Amino acid sequence: DTAVSQTPKYLVTQMGNDKSIKCEQNLGHDTMYWYKQDSKKFLKIMFSYNNKELIINETVPNRFSPKSPDKAHLNLHINSLELGDSAVYFCASSPGFVGSVLNTEAFFGQGTRLTVV
Amino acid sequence: SQQGEEDPQALSIQEGENATMNCSYKTSINNLQWYRQNSGRGLVHLILIRSNEREKHSGRLRVTLDTSKKSSSLLITASRAADTASYFCATDHDMRFGAGTRLTVKP
Numbered sequence A: 001d002t003a004v005s006q007t008p009k010y011l012v013t014q015m016g017n018d019k020s021i022k023c024e025q026n027l028g029h030d031t032m033y034w035y036k037q038d039s040k041k042f043l044k045i046m047f048s049y050n051n052k053e054l055i056i057n058e059t060v061p062n063r064f065s066p067k068s069p070d071k072a073h074l075n076l077h078i079n080s081l082e083l084g085d086s087a088v089y090f091c092a093s094s095p096g097f098v099g100s101v102l103n104t105e106a107f108f109g110q111g112t113r114l115t116v117v
Numbered sequence B: 001s002q003q004g005e006e007d008p009q010a011l012s013i014q015e016g017e018n019a020t021m022n023c024s025y026k027t028s029i030n031n032l033q034w035y036r037q038n039s040g041r042g043l044v045h046l047i048l049i050r051s052n053e054r055e056k057h058s059g060r061l062r063v064t065l066d067t068s069k070k071s072s073s074l075l076i077t078a079s080r081a082a083d084t085a086s087y088f089c090a091t092d093h094d095m096r097f098g099a100g101t102r103l104t105v106k107p
Helices: none
Strands: A004-007 A010-013 A019-025 A031-037 A043-050 A053-057 A064-070 A073-078 A087-094 A112-116 B005-007 B010-014 B019-024 B031-037 B043-050 B055-058 B061-066 B071-076 B085-091 B101-106
Touching: A004 A087, A010 A019, A019 A031, A019 A087, A019 A112, A031 A073, A043 A064, A043 A073, A073 A087, B005 B085, B010 B019, B019 B101, B031 B061, B031 B071, B043 B055, B043 B061, B043 B071, B071 B085
Parallel strands: A010 A112, B010 B101
Antiparallel strands: A004 A019, A019 A073, A031 A043, A031 A087, A043 A053, A064 A073, A087 A112, B005 B019, B019 B071, B031 B043, B031 B085, B055 B061, B061 B071, B085 B101
16 A cells, blocks of 8 residues: 555646646555655655645746645645646655654655656 | 755765765754665655654665764665665655666676
8 A cells, every 4th residue: 555645646737737646645645745856866845844834945837736625635736737847756655744853764766757848 | 955965976886885875964853864766767766764863774775874964874775776776865855856876786
C-alpha cells in the first residue's frame, strides 16, 4: 500500500493552461506539504497544511493554490502555467507540524514531473 | 532562505570507503533529519537526531549533531554502490531542505 500517493506521475502541458496535481496519504498524519524540486535538485518548500489549516505559505506566485478538502488530501492547482513552472513536485506528510513537539519525520510521494511546453 | 544546507554539493568515492557529508542550519531546533533520494524518486527518511543527542547510529549510518555550531554530519561507513544517491537534511523548525549532497560510490 502506497503511503503517500500523487497523481499524475507525469504531466506535459502547454503554457497558459491550468492543471492540478492530487496527493493523498493513508498514514493518518496531520500535516502535509508541497515541495518543488528544480533542475539543480534544490528542494523548495511551497506550502504546508496541518489539519486542513495552512501553516506554511512560502513566497510562490499566487497562480499556485493549494487545497485541502480533508487532512488526508492536499491538492495543488496551478493557473496560467509558465515555462519556469517545469519541475518535479513532491507531496509529503508527517505526524506533526513544524514548531510542535510532534514528530515531523516526513514521508514523500514519488513526485509529479511537470513539463510546460 | 533554506534552513538545511548540505555540503559538499557532490562527493565521489570508491566502494568500501566512508562518506561524510555535512549540514548547517540557522535557528534553534528540536530535531534534525537526514533523507536520501534516489534518482527520479521521492525522499526517504533515514534518521532523526534530537537536539539533546550528540550522536546516533543506524546500521552503517552515523549522525552527529553540534547544536552550538548548528551543524550535523552524516557518515556512511563501508559504502556500497547502492548508496549512490542524493542526501538531504532538514530541521523540524521549518522542514526546509537545500540542494543536497550528491554521493557517487564507484564499484
